[in-house]
Amino acid sequence: MKLYFSPASPFARKCRILIREKGMLGQVEEVRADPIGGDGALNAVNPLGQVPALIDDAGVAWSDSPLICARLDALAPNPRFIPEGEARWSVLRREVIADGVMEQGVKIRLELLRPEGERSGAWMARWRAGILRSLDAAEAQADNTFDLAAIATVCALTWLDLRFPDLDWAPARPKLAALQAELEARASFRDTAPS
Numbered sequence: 001m002k003l004y005f006s007p008a009s010p011f012a013r014k015c016r017i018l019i020r021e022k023g024m025l026g027q028v029e030e031v032r033a034d035p036i037g038g039d040g041a042l043n044a045v046n047p048l049g050q051v052p053a054l055i056d057d058a059g060v061a062w063s064d065s066p067l068i069c070a071r072l073d074a075l076a077p078n079p080r081f082i083p084e085g086e087a088r089w090s091v092l093r094r095e096v097i098a099d100g101v102m103e104q105g106v107k108i109r110l111e112l113l114r115p116e117g118e119r120s121g122a123w124m125a126r127w128r129a130g131i132l133r134s135l136d137a138a139e140a141q142a143d144n145t146f147d148l149a150a151i152a153t154v155c156a157l158t159w160l161d162l163r164f165p166d167l168d169w170a171p172a173r174p175k176l177a178a179l180q181a182e183l184e185a186r187a188s189f190r191d192t193a194p195s
């Protein structure tokens, strides 16, 4: 299998951490892509031109980090990062919150890449408020389980630190800060630190 990624993408990082935690590095070749510059090899796997994108050994293409992570989790079921039964829904709900933080952050970032006169301050303020409310929700629902939601949450937090250091989310959200400190010390997280 091949996973297309870019080093700063928090969505791709979710998949790369999962691959390491599940011992799948020998089965998945990680291929660096350039989604912003336009990348024909990436576009052939994901017509949206976004990372992450996975092509499996049968030539089937998978895109969108929740789907790719769910597929990887099913392919190598030990250890599981998306549990069966009722607990599954808690993990997926909390993954959606973390992914939403990344999605709104990407929107702000794209806005900031526009010339100054073309940016919308109102939209950026709206997305920033959405991020902060979502972090409050994540703080309220944080637990100590090492699952896909925890991975996604820390990918979101560390990416926010990289792109928006002024957000200063940590002091008011001690559970998220502790989760980030704990997980970023793991080899899988250190090996995929965004740059």
Ligand SMILES: N[C@@H](CCC(=O)N[C@@H](CS)C(=O)NCC(=O)O)C(=O)O
Residues within 6 Å of the ligand: 008, 009, 010, 011, 012, 035, 036, 048, 049, 050, 051, 052, 063, 064, 065, 066, 099, 106
């Ligand atoms: N919902 C997607 C979002 C992926 C995404 O936005 N990736 C960004 C990089 S962080 C990208 O490839 N952007 C290029 C583009 O949208 O053209 C996922 O979860 O994988």
